[in-house]
Amino acid sequence: MNNSATTRRISKIAVEYNGNDKGTAEMVYSNNLLSEDPEMQFKEMKVVANRNKNVKNWALTGYISPEKSVADKLTNEELTDLALKSLRKVGVTDNNQIRLDIHSSTKQKHIHFIVNRVNTFGENTITAHKIGENFGKAVRDVCQELNLKTDIEIGKEKKQMMYYALTNSLKYAKNFDDLVMKMHLKGYRVTLSQNVKDGISGMRIVRYEDINHQTERQYKPGYKLSEITNKLKIADIKTTLNSNLERAEHIQTLLGQVRESEETEISKANISKEIGKTFDEFLKPTYTTPDDELLKRKKRKFR
Numbered sequence: 001m002n003n004s005a006t007t008r009r010i011s012k013i014a015v016e017y018n019g020n021d022k023g024t025a026e027m028v029y030s031n032n033l034l035s036e037d038p039e040m041q042f043k044e045m046k047v048v049a050n051r052n053k054n055v056k057n058w059a060l061t062g063y064i065s066p067e068k069s070v071a072d073k074l075t076n077e078e079l080t081d082l083a084l085k086s087l088r089k090v091g092v093t094d095n096n097q098i099r100l101d102i103h104s105s106t107k108q109k110h111i112h113f114i115v116n117r118v119n120t121f122g123e124n125t126i127t128a129h130k131i132g133e134n135f136g137k138a139v140r141d142v143c144q145e146l147n148l149k150t151d152i153e154i155g156k157e158k159k160q161m162m163y164y165a166l167t168n169s170l171k172y173a174k175n176f177d178d179l180v181m182k183m184h185l186k187g188y189r190v191t192l193s194q195n196v197k198d199g200i201s202g203m204r205i206v207r208y209e210d211i212n213h214q215t216e217r218q219y220k221p222g223y224k225l226s227e228i229t230n231k232l233k234i235a236d237i238k239t240t241l242n243s244n245l246e247r248a249e250h251i252q253t254l255l256g257q258v259r260e261s262e263e264t265e266i267s268k269a270n271i272s273k274e275i276g277k278t279f280d281e282f283l284k285p286t287y288t289t290p291d292d293e294l295l296k297r298k299k300r301k302f303r
Contacts (some may be wrong), residue, residue, distance in 0.1 A: 001064060001065060001066040001067055001070065001139065001143065001148075001149075001150070001151045001154070002063075002064075002065040002066075002110075002151055003062065003063065003064045003065065003086075003135060003136055003139045003151070004062040004063055004132065004135075005060060005061070005062035005090070005131050005132050005134075005135035005136075006060075006061060006062060006131065006132060007057040007058075007059065007060055007061075007117065007126070007128040007131055008057045008059055008061060009056060009057055009058060009059065010042075010059040010061065010114070011042070012038065012039045012042040012043075014042075014059070014061065014114065015038040015039070015041055015042045015045075015099065015114060016038040016039065018038070018099065018101040018112045018114060019038040019099075019101055021101070021103040021104070021105050022105045024103065024104050024105045025101045025102070025103055026076070026101065026102045026104075027099065027100070027101050028076050028077075028079075028080045028100050028101065028102050028111070029080050029083075029084070029098065029099070029100040030098065030099050030100070031094070031096065031097060031098040031099075032048075032095070032096065032097045032098070032120055033045075033097055033098075033099065041099060044097065045058075045059070045097050045114075045116045048097060048116055048118055048119075048120060048122075049116055049117075049118045051118060051121075051122035052118045052122045052123070052124055054124070055117055055118055055124045057117075057128060058116060058117050058118055059114055059115070059116065059117065060087075060090075060092075060113070060114070060115040060116075060117055060126050060131070061112075061113065061114050061115075062112070062113060062132075062135065063110050063111060063112045063113070064079070064082065064083050064086065064110060064111050064113075064139060065108055065110035065111075066079070066108070066109070066110070066148075067108070067149065067151075067154045068107060068108045068209070068210075070148060070149060070154075071108050071109040071110070072109075074109070076102055078146075079102060079109070079111050080100055080102075080111065082111075082139075082142055082143070082146065082148075083100055083111050083113055084098075084100075085142045085145075086135065086138045086139045086141075086142045087113065087115060087138075089138035089141065089142070090126060090127075090131065090134050090135050090138050091125045091126040091127060092115055092125065092126065093119060093125055095119035095120045095121060095123075095125075096115055096116055096117070096118075096119045096120075096125060096126075097115065097116040097119075097120075098113065098114070098115050098116075099113070099114045099115075100112070100113050101113075106212050107209070107212060108212065136151075139151070140152065155223075158207070158210075158223070159223060159227070159228045159229070162188065162205050162207075162223065162228050163228055163229050163231075163232075165183060165186045165187075165188055166183065166205065166228070166232070167232070168186075169182035169183050169186065170237065170240050170241075170244075171244075172244065173241060173244060174241060174244045174245040174248055175241055175245065176192060176200055176241065178241075179237075179241065180192070183205070187207055187208055187209070188205050188206065188207055188208070189205070189206050189207075189208055189211070189222070190203055190204070190205050191203065191204045191205075191206075191222075198234075200234060200238070201234060202224060202225060202226075202234060203224070203225050203234070204220065204222050204223065204224050204225075205222050205223060205225070205228065206221040206222025206223070207222070210222065
């Protein structure tokens, strides 16, 4: 599951944001904070942070965002437990000030945290060096403990599905526009990158259901082609598309020749038919003898 953690100095705005989320935020946990008001909580944290002047970036902030299929099954209590266990693995203790808020305004339910690195005794309990990397590992460890899929496992599955969809679409696509459309019909957005020298030089693929428009500017969703597979390069895709186009054009040429042949055969048949009609007309008698007329009259009398 996606996650982020960083150390920084914050203002009351950060606490207010976590407690708002367009009015849908829910504070699910707080520790060593007397007030429930975001502005007052910020003041409480600032007082404690001032007990250790050596810690400039006194706040640890971030989030945990489970895959939607996982988040939909997690209760708020389970998501809170996951966050607290992960935070404890990077140094958070019962003596640190903590605020956790669950946000639900986007497609995926996720949890935000603000932790005072300085505990109530004035001690810094959280190491800033590689905090993002260490927190990510902590989240994965907790996920495994709780039998939840990790972000790495989910990412691997997504890449395999993308590779399958891409190779399947490449069987029939004749150009990049065609490829983008075929992937679109399979539920994927393909964004192409290009330069003056090579033309199309790369692509990024993302499932439409994974796009979060609220965070898309900060975090590019999906994966680059090089992250999805090392078996397929842009050059390989170009070669395949050109081959498909040539094959399609060849088939069209053959079909055209078949149609011309069929039309010629039909034309020949029509000509033969017309000749036959003309010949039949030619064989019909154009003069009736008096004896024939007399015979016809006698037949009519005896009827």
